[in-house]
Amino acid sequence: MERSSNDKRLMARRAAMLLIAGVLALALWRGASAQDPAGKPDTPPAPPPAVTKDCGEANVTVTPLPNSALALQKRQQVKILAIGASSAAMLGMGHDGNPPLLEEILERNIKGLDVEIINRSYSGELAEAAGERLKIEVALNHPDLVLWQVGTNDAFAQVPVENFEQSVTNTVRWLKDHNVDVILVGLHYMKQLTKDEHYQAIRASLQRITAAESVLRITRYEAMEVLARTMRESGRPEPRDFGLTEAGYDCMAQYVARAIAVGLFAKPPKPHATPPPTR
Template sequence: MFLAAVLFVGTAQAQSTPVDNSQAPAATSSATNDPAAAIDAAVPTPAPPDPNNAVVQYALSSQCSVPSKEIASPAPLSAMVSKLEAGKGLRILAIGSSSTWGIGASTRQKNYPSQLETMLEKSMRGVDIEVVNRGVSGETSETTADRLKTEAVLIKPDVVLWQLGTNDAIQHVPVDTFELNVRKTIKALRRKGIDVVLVGLQYTPNYSRDTHYFAIRDALNRIAADLNVLYVKRYSAMEFIARTKANMKMLADDGFHLNDMGYQCMAEHIANAVTANLFVRRRKPAS
């Protein structure tokens, strides 16, 4: 069935979010080093859409609009594309710490995995999508990696969305230990035919000058570049919103976890990054 399989990047056909129906196209940059240029170059010329079955890039709402270079570093999603081409549904495992579980959200339906499932279903019409939430508050990447050994077997996901780094930075996990552990886990998941999407650190003014926070963020940049992994740069996207939309509150009352709007933007950025990268073709990932 694959979807007349069309990816319309930033067109008016993009779907509305479950919270805000006034969509604005995703912002782009004309800079030559903008990762969006790599995406645009890899996207085939769109064919006429099948009204019953088409894939569109998720368009960001006006509240969550961020330049594409601040959202993600592009990389292919081979397992996901194979499932879509075979006309099958997608099972996505969202794993990580409190930002995955949804601490700070008013209800379970407002956490990012719940909102993401709805967004992806609207961007991939006719595709059955299940997002399984396996977030555990306070967890570091080492503990998550251990859980992934079991969760990957039990859930059999096509894609793992691994939200990580914040607790490692706060708990001052050594950068080398963090990096080695994440690399090994990504490679193990890929050997099982599972796509991996890294979802990076949370932005909060409380850690805007913390050197270890930035060291962990830099490690994620290296890992994504070396292993050709799709990396959602959550810190950069949230910092952009905080800088340009000062009146928009994205954090809960504790000043650290996200509120409902913060989780909406987190889900939108992941949905935008995933749908934009469905047709990216780049070098073969490291095994």
């Protein structure tokens, strides 16, 4: 029984992979055919790769990842540094000793891309400490992209919101100054935390940071909400949080993969025209 359910899950995952593969391949083909001699895409970004039906529609904004795109052009390799409390919640579980799901999805779907994931997730670390460690890891590993799961520990540890916001903002700015792209993976959705004031304040703070600093945030909270709704709407029983979390790991990896794929081929925003001097 267990085995058959696992087989079904495996089949479903493979089908999803094929679907993603198709869409990504199409996106890549379109992106590649539209490249100018410098290798920069000159057409609108290709449609983002799909995620499996169960994961619903996550709202991933188009945020360019210029440093990762450059790495892809130059070396056909993107180095991703994963940092934060739970690598599973960013990279997906790499079952049976396989690489994390995120690496599998990206490598299968972006032809010739070599993804190197440097996992430096340590549990319990608050944003301030993680920020300091992150700088060291950047100096040692030279990543193109940092995936940073941040906020949950600070929310549970009752870190004042302004301290949290300051720490994350400083680190994000430092990364930008050092030509490293960053994707923030936000807080987890749980029904019982929807009324937790501090949890929600940290979540709102993360939203403010990503908006102000124009960095990509994978909305784990919203994604899990979508997942819960999708499961309910598909006629399945009300999902318990535990099943939601397990399913959520794979969905999160898909969201992150989609965000990276979109970001790699997104056009950088046009520089604003210099405003006329005012008196």
